[in-house]
Amino acid sequence: MNLAPLLLAVLLTACSLSPLDAARLSLGATVAAYDAAEPRLEAQRIAAGRACLEAQAPPSTLPACLSEVRARWSPVRAASERTYRAIVAALALLHLSEAGAALGQGVDVARLARAVSLAIDAARALEAALEGVP
């Protein structure tokens, strides 16, 4: 997963961007990286399971083979689902902040920045989990 857009978004936040614009850029880059990586990960996972299903071994060995594949991929699955939840939570907070700003209320910059950084950290953890899968 390419994290260069994330770094670019962080850099741009130092260049006179409003907190909402900085959050939009950072989250946009995180969503783009996740959307690019997730289909490939699921395709690899499907291929690993298909190797069990199409093997010449007796059907009684199928459950053990599938269990082994699922155990091997469980860190990636957990990291992917965690990243998705973190992104959705950060997006919800961004929309709430935008609505508040439109009504003239202040933006809780610290809370928004924390939600965005949690999404970015989850995406980094997903990238790290990929390294454990052969």
Add this chain to the structure above:
Amino acid sequence: MPAWLASVLAFLGSLVGIVPKPSPSAPVPEPVAPKAPAWGSIDEAEDAEARKRKGPVA
């Protein structure tokens, strides 16, 4: 101060957020929620395929 120097300083200042940007910036696009991961449905499809291959229990 010369006009060219004022322009250069305004541009440099916009890079560090001291003065407004010399030119209007494009609006930042709103990020769209990603597609939900489908890991659960992958497992279900495999289980269904495995049951089909095992056949009915005698």
